Amino acid sequence: MSGKNINITLKVWRQKNQREAGAFKEYVAKNVSTDASFLEMLDAVNEELISKGDDPIAFDHDCREGICGSCGFMINGNAHGPLKSTTVCQLHMRNFNDGDFLTLEPWRAQAFPLIKDLTVDRSALDRIIRSGGYISVNTGNAPDGNAIMIPKTAADEAFNAATCIGCGACVASCKNASAALFTSAKISHLGLLPQGAVEGEKRALNMVGQMDKEGFGACTSTGSCSASCPKDISLVNIARMNRDYMKASFSKKPETHAGDGA
Amino acid sequence: MVSFIQSTVGKKYLMGLSGLVWAGFVFGHMAGNMTILISPDLYNAYGHAIVSNKILLYGTEIALVSALVAHVILAILLTKQNRESRGTRYAAKPNGEKAASFASEWMAIHGSIVLVFIISHLVTFKYGPVYETTVNGVVMRDLARLIYEVFSNPGAVGWYLVSLVLLGFHLTHGVRSIFQSFGLLHPAYQPAIKKAGVVYSIVVAGGFISQPLFVFLTRAVAA
Numbered sequence: 001m002s003g004k005n006i007n008i009t010l011k012v013w014r015q016k017n018q019r020e021a022g023a024f025k026e027y028v029a030k031n032v033s034t035d036a037s038f039l040e041m042l043d044a045v046n047e048e049l050i051s052k053g054d055d056p057i058a059f060d061h062d063c064r065e066g067i068c069g070s071c072g073f074m075i076n077g078n079a080h081g082p083l084k085s086t087t088v089c090q091l092h093m094r095n096f097n098d099g100d101f102l103t104l105e106p107w108r109a110q111a112f113p114l115i116k117d118l119t120v121d122r123s124a125l126d127r128i129i130r131s132g133g134y135i136s137v138n139t140g141n142a143p144d145g146n147a148i149m150i151p152k153t154a155a156d157e158a159f160n161a162a163t164c165i166g167c168g169a170c171v172a173s174c175k176n177a178s179a180a181l182f183t184s185a186k187i188s189h190l191g192l193l194p195q196g197a198v199e200g201e202k203r204a205l206n207m208v209g210q211m212d213k214e215g216f217g218a219c220t221s222t223g224s225c226s227a228s229c230p231k232d233i234s235l236v237n238i239a240r241m242n243r244d245y246m247k248a249s250f251s252k253k254p255e256t257h258a259g260d261g262a
Numbered sequence: 263m264v265s266f267i268q269s270t271v272g273k274k275y276l277m278g279l280s281g282l283v284w285a286g287f288v289f290g291h292m293a294g295n296m297t298i299l300i301s302p303d304l305y306n307a308y309g310h311a312i313v314s315n316k317i318l319l320y321g322t323e324i325a326l327v328s329a330l331v332a333h334v335i336l337a338i339l340l341t342k343q344n345r346e347s348r349g350t351r352y353a354a355k356p357n358g359e360k361a362a363s364f365a366s367e368w369m370a371i372h373g374s375i376v377l378v379f380i381i382s383h384l385v386t387f388k389y390g391p392v393y394e395t396t397v398n399g400v401v402m403r404d405l406a407r408l409i410y411e412v413f414s415n416p417g418a419v420g421w422y423l424v425s426l427v428l429l430g431f432h433l434t435h436g437v438r439s440i441f442q443s444f445g446l447l448h449p450a451y452q453p454a455i456k457k458a459g460v461v462y463s464i465v466v467a468g469g470f471i472s473q474p475l476f477v478f479l480t481r482a483v484a485a
Contacts, residue, residue, distance in 0.1 A: 024353065077354035077361075084359065103354040110349040175362050176344035178270070208271055217347030218270035218340050220369065221439040222362035236447050242271050243445025249266035 004034045006098040010045065012057055013105045018114055024103070034094040038081065039064060039071060041093055058117040066090040066230060069165030072172070073118040074105040079169035079228035087167065087230045107172035111179070111214045122168045124214040128183055131210035132203045135196040154192050161189035163231040170225035170233070176217030181225040183211045184241035185233045191244060201248035208245045270343070277336045278443035281436045283329035287322070288429070292469040299476050302406030303397045310402035334377060341370045365435035372428040379425035386412060413477040422474045430467030434460050
């Protein structure tokens with residue numbers, strides 16, 4: 001490997017909890033290997049803080065493979081840092097230069113209350129998923145591979161939408177803190193497949209309703225969300241959500257019982 | 263229906279629909295006014311033909327005013343909601359693709375200036391001084407004379423240039439976003455829609471700008 005070491009100055013948002021006011025604090029990350037990931041660099045800074053008896057910088061992380069959606073914060077105003085299609089855990093220090101000055105801020109949105117430092121509460125996204133409800137599948141033995149016919153293009157698009165890891169970068173990077181990209185990816189990945197199509201309209205209505213209830217803003221089609229998305233979720237999903245929601249709103253019928261019309 | 267209008271998706275849909283009315287109107291308005299570049303008489307005759315057709319005139323006016331009122335009310339509601347949703351702003355600004363475009367970032371600002379412009383434009387011309395002229399034996403309003411008077415003032419020309427450039431920016435984001443809000447975005451057409459939005463805005467803003475500039479530069483000939 002290249003084996004170079006660099007020094008970085010960090011300006012990090014420190015905040016004990018929601019009740020206490022936060023402020024930026026500067027730290028110098030010395031002798032950072034360019035092969036280290038951004039989170040490994042923060043680990044080293046934290047080791048030093050702990051050895052000095054200071055409180056380490058809190059940040060979310062889990063798999064460190066870019067697939068779980070736990071990590072994420074703003075680096076110089078960009079969600080997940082300067083690279084596209086990357087989470088901060090997969091961002092390496094070779095993308096930075098010696099002497100760089102980096103501002104680290106937590107995801108900011110009214111619907112993401114701050115927990116501590118760079119960690120925020122993203123359970124609003126979980127509640128949107130929950131509002132989507134179930135899909136109709138038969139229980140019992142696993143069905144045969146191709147028992148349900150799915151066009152290749154539909155499968156591709158559904159899978160592309162399903163790659164959303166729910167990290168919240170779309171909300172964080174949106175000037176309106178809109179969750180349109182996230183919600184639309186969830187609506188698309190179930191609605192495009194025959195198993196999820198049955199509840200498609202209800203799902204679109206409920207998920208958009210929950211998204212609004214959580215206090216996320218409206219989509220202004222700036223495209224910041226898609227550009228910041230580690231999984232490159234496309235704006236086309238938002239268009240599909242708008243279409244599905246509109247269709248569902250106008251065709252919504254009340255549930256009836258046999259004999260109601262008699 | 264009510265929940266559709268109250269939802270963010272529904273509000274953006276109506277925002278696009280009301281914007282579409284104006285996006286279509288400005289093109290027609292710009293194209294028709296091009297007659298001023300040909301001759302004041304032709305321009306006056308064109309204006310007279312429009313105001314003589316009361317159904318067309320009032321129909322258009324009702325559509326435009328209701329679309330404008332809806333657009334402005336929705337803009338205020340959405341901007342307020344979006345500011346609340348964002349909450350704390352970031353200390354550092356994003357850059358490159360991860361940043362919002364100039365046009366989309368400042369939509370509310372240039373939208374407000376365009377609104378002031380529309381009102382002042384109506385006060386200046388529609389409700390301005392009425393001169394009379396006779397074209398081919400028909401007595402009609404001499405709007406061309408008023409235009410030559412107004413645009414002999416470099417200040418007025420400057421105000422129109424600035425407002426029309428901002429209208430152009432407003433349109434670039436608006437025309438493109440209509441497709442998104444209506445749910446018509448498709449990967450195959452996306453780049454074409456983006457380009458078409460820019461071309462449309464340049465044609466409308468450029469066409470409009472040519473009119474006060476032409477009048478200002480040639481006023482000596484007409485005077």
